[in-house]
Amino acid sequence: MAELNGVPVEPAQWQSLALTNYGHFTTMRVDDGRVRGLALHLDRLRRDCGTLFGVDLDPRRVRELARRAVPASGAVVVRVTVFDPECDLGHPAAARQPQVLVTSRPAGALPLPPLRVRPVACVREVPEVKSVGLFAGLHHRRQAQLAGFDDALFVDREQAVSEGATWNVGFFDGHRVLWPEADCLAGVTMELLKGVHDHDTRRVPLAELSQLQAAFATNAAIGVRTISAVGGTGLPGAPDIVAALHRQYTAIPGDLL
Incomplete structure (x- = not known):
């Protein structure tokens, strides 16, 4: 409708x-x-x-x-x-x-299968606003898909991770969830997860991703979705943490619209 x-x-x-x-x-x-x-x-x-x-x-x-x-x-x-x-x-x-x-x-069934994402240099204009101007995100997603990936992951001029084309990204270092400290849109799902799981916020250089155990994408439509690879870097995966985040997120009571 x-x-x-x-x-x-x-x-x-x-x-x-x-x-x-x-x-x-x-x-x-x-x-x-x-x-x-x-x-x-x-x-x-x-x-x-x-x-x-x-x-x-x-x-x-x-x-x-x-x-x-x-x-x-x-x-x-x-x-x-x-x-x-x-x-x-x-x-x-x-x-x-x-x-x-x-x-x-x-709405689609959750959870969704893992993503393979391509890192691209991009910082959205007025990133703190969820604007209807989706050209950059969709263009980079298209280019990533043409190159054999599922989606695009944005990095800034210093090659630090910020966000996905239409989602936030989080990581797990073996002890806690890491959220990128970057110019990006603070998503509702990300904010809700911060309230139910131990986390830290810091810069996440692209070069350090191989040292992390897991990565995942979040937004209201997809919930929590595993990222299995960033460019040529395969993430070994920590299915327990992603599954735990998914359970914690779905257990959050909804408000009656």
Whole structure:
């Protein structure tokens, strides 16, 4: 389904989003009407709306609109996109009336099979905002897939790991989970995992990955997914830790949308 402010969206209303591509979003997995980290998703939308449009966003209204896309039972992925249909390339400063677009799709079964990722030099523009501008991430994902990998892993100018194309990355050094200290989007799933498992945050140079025991990707749609190789570096894997993180994450109670 696709609704703009609670009403089925018309093709003309998509035009600004398609042609101008200025806005932000969050993606939530909804299981039987409940969302893990719902408050974090709503906080993100409110914060990013202030950054991109300079106005406040009513989280209660967003919640009402998102609820319309959720069946009574089962699992779906709901995306809430905030954009101004009147925004144009020449006058983005005039975009001050953001609207709420809600779309949904069936959720896949979890957990997913391991990923093989290709490291690429990339730092997203305004990385702290979950923007609709996904060109760089999708381009690098496409190039990685054409080269025989599943996805792209971003590294900065000093060859330190930051994030994946549309996900956060974590590592296990044999004692604790490591999250990269880098310019990246702080994902909701990552923040939830920080609350249930011992962790540290530090720079993770690409050259040091062979010394780590495991790597994994996280976001709301995929949960916790093993990374089996980064470029030519195979990670031996620590299935117990990835399985434990998956159990801890799925055990987090969801909030009723």
